[in-house]
Amino acid sequence: MLEVQNLHKVYPNGTRALTDVSFNVEDGEFLVVIGLSGSGKSTLLRCVNRLIEPTQGKILWDGVDVTAATGAELRGVRRRIGMIFQQFNLVKRSTVMTNVLAGRLGYVGTAGSLVGLWSAEDKAQALRALERVGLAEKANARADALSGGQQQRVAIARALMQNPQLILADEPVASLDPVLSHSILQYLEQLNREEKITVVCSLHFLDLVHRYATRVIALKDGQVVFTGLPQEIDKARFKEIYGEDAIEVKAGLSA
Amino acid sequence: MSTPKPDRWRALRLTLITLFVALAYVFAYRGSFIASGSPLDPRDLLSPDLWAKGGPLLGDFLTPDLAARDIEPVTLQLPVPVPCGSAENGAPAASGPRLVPSVPCAEPRDKFTVEGFELQPNTELQLRWRLPSGQYFPGQFITTDADGYFSAEFEARPIVATKDGVPGQIEVELQVEVGELKPSQAFFDVLDGVIVTIFMALMATAAAVVVAAPFSFLAAQNVTRRGPVGTAVYYTVRTIFNILRSFEAIVIATLFAFWVDFGPFAGVLALTVVTVASLGKLFSEAIEGIDPGPVEALTATGANRLQVVWFAIVPQIVPNFVSFIIYHWDINVRISTIIGYVGGGGIGYYLAQMINTGQDNKAGTAIWAIVLVVWAMDFISAEVRKRYT
Ligand SMILES: Nc1ncnc2c1ncn2[C@@H]1O[C@H](COP(=O)(O)OP(=O)(O)O)[C@@H](O)[C@H]1O
Ligand SMILES: [Mg+2]
Numbered sequence: 001m002l003e004v005q006n007l008h009k010v011y012p013n014g015t016r017a018l019t020d021v022s023f024n025v026e027d028g029e030f031l032v033v034i035g036l037s038g039s040g041k042s043t044l045l046r047c048v049n050r051l052i053e054p055t056q057g058k059i060l061w062d063g064v065d066v067t068a069a070t071g072a073e074l075r076g077v078r079r080r081i082g083m084i085f086q087q088f089n090l091v092k093r094s095t096v097m098t099n100v101l102a103g104r105l106g107y108v109g110t111a112g113s114l115v116g117l118w119s120a121e122d123k124a125q126a127l128r129a130l131e132r133v134g135l136a137e138k139a140n141a142r143a144d145a146l147s148g149g150q151q152q153r154v155a156i157a158r159a160l161m162q163n164p165q166l167i168l169a170d171e172p173v174a175s176l177d178p179v180l181s182h183s184i185l186q187y188l189e190q191l192n193r194e195e196k197i198t199v200v201c202s203l204h205f206l207d208l209v210h211r212y213a214t215r216v217i218a219l220k221d222g223q224v225v226f227t228g229l230p231q232e233i234d235k236a237r238f239k240e241i242y243g244e245d246a247i248e249v250k251a252g253l254s255a
Numbered sequence: 256m257s258t259p260k261p262d263r264w265r266a267l268r269l270t271l272i273t274l275f276v277a278l279a280y281v282f283a284y285r286g287s288f289i290a291s292g293s294p295l296d297p298r299d300l301l302s303p304d305l306w307a308k309g310g311p312l313l314g315d316f317l318t319p320d321l322a323a324r325d326i327e328p329v330t331l332q333l334p335v336p337v338p339c340g341s342a343e344n345g346a347p348a349a350s351g352p353r354l355v356p357s358v359p360c361a362e363p364r365d366k367f368t369v370e371g372f373e374l375q376p377n378t379e380l381q382l383r384w385r386l387p388s389g390q391y392f393p394g395q396f397i398t399t400d401a402d403g404y405f406s407a408e409f410e411a412r413p414i415v416a417t418k419d420g421v422p423g424q425i426e427v428e429l430q431v432e433v434g435e436l437k438p439s440q441a442f443f444d445v446l447d448g449v450i451v452t453i454f455m456a457l458m459a460t461a462a463a464v465v466v467a468a469p470f471s472f473l474a475a476q477n478v479t480r481r482g483p484v485g486t487a488v489y490y491t492v493r494t495i496f497n498i499l500r501s502f503e504a505i506v507i508a509t510l511f512a513f514w515v516d517f518g519p520f521a522g523v524l525a526l527t528v529v530t531v532a533s534l535g536k537l538f539s540e541a542i543e544g545i546d547p548g549p550v551e552a553l554t555a556t557g558a559n560r561l562q563v564v565w566f567a568i569v570p571q572i573v574p575n576f577v578s579f580i581i582y583h584w585d586i587n588v589r590i591s592t593i594i595g596y597v598g599g600g601g602i603g604y605y606l607a608q609m610i611n612t613g614q615d616n617k618a619g620t621a622i623w624a625i626v627l628v629v630w631a632m633d634f635i636s637a638e639v640r641k642r643y644t
Pocket of ligand 1: 016041
């Protein structure tokens, strides 16, 4: 279980990105975080694996205080939390295989990994992960030779290499068209259902939220303004969350 | 990150500028500086004296010393019996290099003139008597005119008298070019100098890369600047780079000359220091300019800092690093030419020697070689960079 308790984040320039955010995520949930651009979704997800340092508050994961972890302990926490990004964040000049293997870096020795000595097991696992996202034949291609949707699938394979218990996905489909969006989210849904991997995912479009979320929390100006089931979010709620920009977001929906 | 993007036009311009500077230097040094004994004065450009000296000089530069034939000494002789009738008179040839005495034979202490035809023009030669014993008796030095002609007084001394029917002979030793045209000594010396210069630049660049590459990560904000220790390291390395960069290679070369002899070693050392500073800055800027996404992604997998650098940063900077390294090798060839000129060895040093000893044809060879090398390095470095990125 992931417990976020009274989380605050104030950036050095004074921006209050998160204010007193508290919520729990049960194992096996597909939690979707919604909110306007700038409402603090990315900040929240990055606080969970400490890519961003929270200013105040606590994050407990299976009872372990993530906010207090340092050094090797923190890396130990991180390697069980996969992360997917809007911009895929692959190393573009490296091969697909190298990108996927990089997901194992938290598990292997520094010296061996630097000279590229990967165990047969790791390589086999990487191939299985690529097969799972349907890209086994692209293993030796350079990452930047792939389309956006393919790159995001490689990123999922990389996260799988971590044997994660939790996947954080920060707007994983915001750079993709609707058809590809569904294909990517279906992979996440499959991992969530079959591997019992907890997913915390931020999304922009209401129809995707309705289709994939088991639970939803909404952020507005860094504060939680809604927690509940996806069906509870009707047009009125939606307008409440998105304010005057609601029309704009809906326009995106019909596209 | 801004490496200049040279094209053909840049290369041509570079060639012309180099040529112009080299010629201007030589004109100024040999013409004005020596003529007036005072430092450069623009008015000297109008002095006819300068142009009188510069003109032939320009000619020398346009006819660099590239090829020569082997030289063999050849002795030109003609019997002149002393006294008359003691032996058969010599018969001068009708054409070709020849000695023609005004008399076919002479009595002791007679004076006569000897003319030489079709010899090497403008050359100093020694006239002598070959005695019947086989030894020779040295005579005066003469210089042929532009047509290879001379005329000189000879005296028939008693010592040259015919002995056992063998007459004395007048003779002159000529240096005759024989065989095929071959690359001259200057050609090989220049080639040698060019190779030394290119290697000085290569060694300095390679040594600088070894030092600058690791330190550039410490001077990159997105790698090092975390926590008080990281921030301190970042500013320290950055400051060292900045201080080193404010020195000129030639100044540092002079400083090093106090430690080690002024020569290629001091030159390479100085060049290395300057290159470390410059590459360090270029490298760290390249590192700061990377896409932070992969760094974030790999940090999130639980990779440690070294692994993140190696897997997320290094692949992104390789093309930039390669292009900076080649760019700097190119620059260093030019700088090491200049360092060489003030004593650092290589082609620059050769050029300085030739200019200072007035061997302008050889200096010309060196200048043409420098122009060629600078142009070629510029071209190659541009091509490689184009291909690699
Ligand atoms: N590194 C940063 N420094 C200062 N302010 C930031 C930084 N990152 C984000 N912010 C600000 O924090 C707020 C929340 O941003 P973010 O978490 O990216 O929101 P979202 O992902 O929902 O668009 C915004 O006002 C944004 O401008
Ligand atoms: Mg965001």
